[in-house]
Amino acid sequence: xxxxxxxxxxxxxxxxxxxxxxxxxxxxxxxxxxxxxxxxxxxxxxxxxxxxxxxxxxxxxxxxxxxxxxxxxxxxxxxxxxxxxxxxxxxxxxxxxxxxxxxxxxxxxxxxxxxxxxxxxxxxxxxxxxxxxxxxxxxxxxxxxxxxxxxxxxxxxxxxxxxxxxxxxxxxxxxxxxxxxxxxxxxxxxxxxxxxxxxxxxxxxxxxxxxxxxxxxxxxxxxxxxxxxxxxxxxxxxxxxxxxxxxxxxxxxxxxxxxxxxxxxxxxxxxxxxxxxxxxxxxxxxxxxxxxxxxxxxxxxxxxxxxxxxxxxxxxxxxxxxxxxxxxxxxxxxxxxxxxxxxxxxxxxxxxxxxxxxxxxxxxxxxxxxxxxxxxxxxxxxxxxxxxxxxxxxxxxxxxxxxxxxxxxxxxxxxxxxxxxxxxxxxxxxxxxxxxxxxxxxxxxxxxxxxxxxxxxxxxxxxxxxxxxxxxxxxxxxxxxxxxxxxxxxxxxxxxxxxxxxxxxxxxxxxxxxxxxxxxxxxxxxxxxxxxxxxxxxxxxxxxxxxxxxxxx
Numbered sequence: 001x002x003x004x005x006x007x008x009x010x011x012x013x014x015x016x017x018x019x020x021x022x023x024x025x026x027x028x029x030x031x032x033x034x035x036x037x038x039x040x041x042x043x044x045x046x047x048x049x050x051x052x053x054x055x056x057x058x059x060x061x062x063x064x065x066x067x068x069x070x071x072x073x074x075x076x077x078x079x080x081x082x083x084x085x086x087x088x089x090x091x092x093x094x095x096x097x098x099x100x101x102x103x104x105x106x107x108x109x110x111x112x113x114x115x116x117x118x119x120x121x122x123x124x125x126x127x128x129x130x131x132x133x134x135x136x137x138x139x140x141x142x143x144x145x146x147x148x149x150x151x152x153x154x155x156x157x158x159x160x161x162x163x164x165x166x167x168x169x170x171x172x173x174x175x176x177x178x179x180x181x182x183x184x185x186x187x188x189x190x191x192x193x194x195x196x197x198x199x200x201x202x203x204x205x206x207x208x209x210x211x212x213x214x215x216x217x218x219x220x221x222x223x224x225x226x227x228x229x230x231x232x233x234x235x236x237x238x239x240x241x242x243x244x245x246x247x248x249x250x251x252x253x254x255x256x257x258x259x260x261x262x263x264x265x266x267x268x269x270x271x272x273x274x275x276x277x278x279x280x281x282x283x284x285x286x287x288x289x290x291x292x293x294x295x296x297x298x299x300x301x302x303x304x305x306x307x308x309x310x311x312x313x314x315x316x317x318x319x320x321x322x323x324x325x326x327x328x329x330x331x332x333x334x335x336x337x338x339x340x341x342x343x344x345x346x347x348x349x350x351x352x353x354x355x356x357x358x359x360x361x362x363x364x365x366x367x368x369x370x371x372x373x374x375x376x377x378x379x380x381x382x383x384x385x386x387x388x389x390x391x392x393x394x395x396x397x398x399x400x401x402x403x404x405x406x407x408x409x410x411x412x413x414x415x416x417x418x419x420x421x422x423x424x425x426x427x428x429x430x431x432x433x434x435x436x437x438x439x440x441x442x443x444x445x446x447x448x449x450x451x452x453x454x455x456x457x458x459x460x461x462x463x464x465x466x467x468x469x470x471x472x473x474x475x476x477x478x479x480x481x482x483x484x485x486x487x488x489x490x491x492x493x494x495x496x497x498x499x500x501x502x503x504x505x506x507x508x509x510x511x512x513x514x515x516x517x518x519x520x521x522x523x524x525x526x527x528x529x530x531x532x533x534x535x536x537x538x539x540x541x542x543x544x545x546x547x548x549x550x551x552x553x
Contacts, residue, residue, distance in 0.1 A: 029058040031146065033066050038150030040070065044077040065095035066104065072111050081118050089115060102140035103147070103161070109133030110168065123179045130172045137165045159199070166195045170204070173211060182219045186212060202239040206232050210251055217255055220262075229255055242286055246293050249283035253300045260307065270308065277304045295324040299337060302344060311348035318345045339368040431534065438513075438537045444546070460487045464515050468525070477508065477525045484511050499544055506540050509533065510548070 032054065040047045051071050059067060068088040075085045089112060096108040113121070113129035140161050151160055173188030189212045196204035213229035216222075233248035253276045260272035280300045287294060298321035305313035318341050325338075342365035349358035464480045485492060495507055502510070505526060512522045519537070523530045 027058040029055050030060065030063045033059075033063055033070065034144070034146035034149065037070060037147065040073060040077075044074055048074045048078070062095065062101075065092050068092045069096070069104065069107060069111060072115060076111070076114055076118070079118075081115060085115060101144075102136045103143045103164070106133040106136035106140070106164070106168065109136060110171070123175060127172070127175055127179070130168065130175065134165070134168050134172065137161065137168060162195070163199070163201075166192050167204070170208060170211070173208075173215075177211070177215050177218070180218075182215050185215045186219075189215065202235055202241070203244070206235045206239070206241070206244050206248075209235060210248065213251065213255070217258055222259065225255060243293065246283040246287050246297070249279045249286070250293065250296055250300060253277070253279035253283070253297075253304075257300065257304060257307075273304050273308050277301060280304070295321045298324060299341060302341065306344045306348060309351075311351045314344055314348045315352070318348070339365055342368060434538050434541070435519075435534065438541055441541065441546070456487060460484065461515055468517075468521065480515070480525070481508065481511065484515070495548070499548070501543055502540070506536055506543070509536050510540060510544075513537070 032050065036047045036050055047070070051067065051074060054067065056064060056067065069092040072085055072088045072092065075081070075088070089108075092104075092108045093112065096104040099105055109129050109132045113126045113133070116129070117123070117126045143157060143160060145157075148155075148157060148160055169188045170192045173185045173192065176182070176185035176188060189208045193205060193208040193212065196208065209228045209232040213225045213227070213232060216225035216228060229248065229251050232251065233245065236244035236248050256272045256276035256279065260269045260276065263269050263272065280297050283297050284294070287297070298317045302314050302316075302318035302321060305311075305317065321341060322338070342361045346358050346361040346365055349355075349361060460483060463483050467476050467479045467483065470476065492507065492511075495502065495510065508526065509522055512525065517525070519530050519533045522528075523533045526533065528536075
């Protein structure tokens with residue numbers, strides 16, 4: 001009974017959804033969502049404040065899911081991966097995944113991948129979700145026209161869709177590179193660079209060229225690596241973007257540092273380190289008094305001087321790095337980069353004979369590594385919880401599928417039962433109708449006969465009835481036919497000539513029916529079942545016409 005109730009609830013829900021085709025005008029809150037999506041990358045703080053004050057009651061089901069998706073994207077910007085973010089993401093998934101809007105389906109897959117990875121999702125699982133998102137946007141032909149309001153003049157709907165598609169491919173390339181799938185990463189970045197070069201989008205050209213250079217470097221294809229890192233710098237210079245120019249110098253510094261650590265030739269190592277330092281100083285000179293990215297440049301210089309054995313310079317730039325980091329963020333958060341800096345400073349102060357400073361940084365290094373170990377444990381715990389949640393979701397989905405299969409089987413069984421009952425009803429109804437028609441035909445025949453010789457017939461019926469009721473039932477049929485032929489000597493011959501396709505048994509049934517025998521009595525006389533007699537009657541009806549009755553006159 002419980003399952004039947006669930007079936008009816010499911011059917012009613014489907015019916016309500018199918019009937020919900022009413023078109024309602026967009027509310028100001030819904031229009032605001034699309035304006036906020038256009039500015040989320042440039043002004044995330046303002047978007048977060050606006051979303052927090054939005055009237056959710058004014059949103060349709062789709063736009064409520066849209067709100068949850070935007071809220072998740074903002075939370076990702078501010079590193080908020082709480083349970084509330086999970087709940088928001090689940091709402092977006094339920095509405096957009098396998099829905100009718102490929103654009104929002106792709107955005108949802110991207111958000112699930114980003115948030116899930118921060119909470120312990122494996123890289124392969126993230127790549128799988130990103131590929132699903134890419135497939136969704138490739139199937140996208142149209143988007144809501146309100147999404148196009150933030151497009152530059154001249155951009156079409158197709159441009160909007162393709163821009164997002166290739167940004168997804170760029171993110172996919174980053175993750176391929178993270179997983180050491182360098183060939184796949186290079187293929188992604190090449191596609192992205194070629195597309196945005198044609199679209200004349202300088203920032204995406206800079207980023208994709210930089211990404212190509214880094215991945216070629218990890219593949220040890222140094223000529224190609226230099227080509228694209230230098231191209232990234234050229235594009236940044238052409239765009240007049242100081243910050244991207246500095247990042248390009250930093251990447252070139254890292255390139256030479258990588259070469260220095262990859263060679264066994266001491267002279268080459270020193271030469272590469274000198275070039276790395278030169279590129280880092282170009283970046284510092286371009287930055288001026290701006291603190292952004294300086295910590296990374298100072299870190300690079302500190303490492304280069306440490307490898308050269310110039311410990312004074314290593315200490316100077318290492319402590320400048322920590323100073324800039326503290327000024328920018330208020331604290332020096334424990335991470336692997338800072339642990340390496342503390343270790344370099346410890347080794348340099350030890351080489352310089354400053355034991356007090358060496359002990360201080362040795363302790364900082366150990367403390368940071370302990371904190372990192374605790375963080376690693378927390379990450380593993382989160383990862384375990386995430387995988388457990390995924391397994392629970394998988395099991396729940398399997399149970400849901402089994403319930404749906406059970407509902408379907410019940411519905412099919414019910415439908416089959418209804419069909420069988422209907423067929424049986426029609427069969428019985430048709431049988432009754434045929435029997436009624438058969439009796440009517442012979443009643444008409446009987447009426448004709450009675451008009452001519454009612455008295456003779458009555459006498460004959462009386463005689464054959466006595467024969468039927470006699471104890472000698474074995475040859476009762478033979479005696480009855482004999483009596484009929486005595487009274488109507490030529491009728492059987494007439495019937496045979498008029499209806500040559502009638503069998504002997506069918507002729508006997510015609511005569512017995514004329515003599516008012518019921519189907520059961522005919523069955524007794526013929527040694528057949530009542531059902532068989534009914535079939536014979538049906539066949540006779542098909543073979544004869546109304547002229548049969550005239551033969552008895």
